[in-house]
Amino acid sequence: LIPDDVTIQVLCQAREDLITRTIEAVSGARRVIFHLYNSTSTLQRRVVFGMSQPEIIGLATRATELVKRYTQPLVDAGTDVVLEYSPESYTATEMDFAVEICAAVMAAWGPTPDKKIILNLPATVEMATPNIYADQLEYFMRALPNRDAAVISLHTHNDRGTGVAASELGLMAGADRIEGTLFGNGERTGNCDLITMAMNLFSQGVDPELYLTDMARIVAVSEACTKIPVHVRQPYAGELVFTAFSGSHQDAIRKGMNHVESGSDEAWEVPYLPIDPADVGGSYRETVRVNSQSGKGGVAFILENYFDVHLPRELLLELSPLVQKESEADGGELKPARIWDAFIRELVEVTGPYQLLDYEVRSVGGEREHCVARLQVAENDVKIEGEGTGPIDAFVNALASTLNESINVVDYQEYALNEGSQAKAISIIKIADSKANKCFGVGISPNTTTAAFKSIIAALNRLWR
Incomplete structure (x- = not known):
């Protein structure tokens, strides 16, 4: 059922009964990442487990040895097994202890530069600004023995609203891998939004190597699976993220689009649009929508892009207050058809003698x-x-x-x-x-x-x- 070029990842607590059941579940897969975790923070050691640092290390290394022993038949049968280990609540763990327990897990597993272990360092609960997370990561990577035998992975949450920012700074600190979710779904306030993360890279000229050119389809599948609607302001994916209602913004977008279409500059430079909406399957038409805050630029954009009507500036100054008045009376957004109707009524089929x-x-x-x-x-x-x-x-x-x-x-x-x-x-x-x-x-x-x-x-x- 799983294609050979697909790697599955399973998450498992450091408990023998769960380890054996999880290994049974992945039997026959071509490539598996077995993600093992146990909490290492001072709070959880004291309040949840009642265990000392050496006892927590023993818990992690014993579980690692069990995974190694029980997955050996899978390896012998041709399954590529990669171990991922997370010291859960890493950001609330003493950094020297985080290094110590990860080094102990590495020693128990035996990774090499050609067969690396994944060390996943979670901000299980966001507790500080993103730069602190990056500092913790940099310290960890400098202190870790056999760094070249480990892939450093990030797993941020969004309790402070900075899950993406923390992941970006973590990459700058030297991390190799990121875990996250579509549109930031996840426990509590969610995880790092991989769509935002990838598109931020894309917008700076870095290829995230993800197919994101049909964003509407991605949104539809996510909503169908989670039953959670994607917010209209969700970066890069929401219905309104490329839409301007402000009159001055609409005028600037219209002029910027005309500049791009003139071909005088190969770079994408349009005010208020950080990327080309077409890169994610969007329409230029949706960049401007008209309500009572819109001015002549918005009216001009709609007439030009929907109906190919180009009016002189002086006439736009006459028409836009009429459209604005209609929008105020209507109490919301005017669709292009309503703007066209106003144009016809006020300028074409004019009632008179x-x-x-x-x-x-x-x-x-x-x-x-x-x-x-x-x-x-x-x-x-x-x-x-x-x-x-x-x-x-x-x-x-x-x-x-x-x-x-x-x-x-x-x-x-x-x-x-x-x-x-x-x-x-x-x-x-x-x-x-x-x-x-x-x-x-x-x-x-x-x-x-x-x-x-x-x-x-x-x-x-x-x-x-």
Whole structure:
């Protein structure tokens, strides 16, 4: 049942009956780490076991000899058995005694540089800052005889909230191996979160040699197995860890993403995003979500990344307060569809006195165009007619000559929303009336001229508000 390239690890107290049962359980495995432990702290020696230091050493060495004797048939049958020993509550143990008992276990087991023992040094209960743990580890490794025959392993808990930090400093002190759990699950406040630990290394350019590119799948499996939900703020894995609601943060992320996409710098440098969300299977779209704290940057990001709509800054300054007001009224986050609806309502399908029904444009010689259009004006069907140097100029002149709507186009941009035969054009126009009142309007249509005319009507309707 266990693939040959998988190493299983079993945990066992230093008791003969448990040792024999555990060895029976691993019979037939290709490679086994047998993890033996007994507590060595001053408190547990005094209160729990009522044993002296020599007695605790005797307990550990006798158990080691039992493991060695009872696993010999497995070794003879081809099983690779590695002993791991933990002086439990290591951080609450006198350092010289921790070295002494581990050296005694090594002597009983007989490791070599080619066949090493694992010495696991647990912070069973966090009792100090991470640097103290690192100092204890450094002292231990300097004092341990036959250091080259041992793999120094770390096993931190999170009682003070620094399980990952303690493990990181322990590595810097010279440790070789880390034990932990997915998302920090474990007894009491849990253990070192291996996901956070690995991704911290990854973010600094160190390959943790773990497959973490489908974080959503890892989260799903963990939640299914433990029945414990992963918190939305869990580093690297939570639903909101790459998400900004703050307006200034959203604006910085948007500009940073544009910088990355320009290809001007190979390094990942985006404000507020320490890693590329795509590296863990995330979406850039989820980096910005809009609520009442968001500004123009958030609105722009949603429109650009979900709908390929790029609005000028001046128009974003008009639209974002409207979106913010809607979010405040709603009392929470606005999904992209709601932002799109607000964009359409406020800038495209604007309620007002005018509605474009149909039109016809034809060339009348040179660069002149003649436009005939039908508008619904309030309850009336009105025909307008005019000429100009292009369709837009002809339409504007028709509005002026028939409806006395004297306007000038002061800004105009047009681009395709998508590609292929189903592509639509978007027209963004800014107009000014005879009193210098200015307003934007947006038109969307498969036909570029229709999009332009619709944007003018939308802008006019906004002027009438």
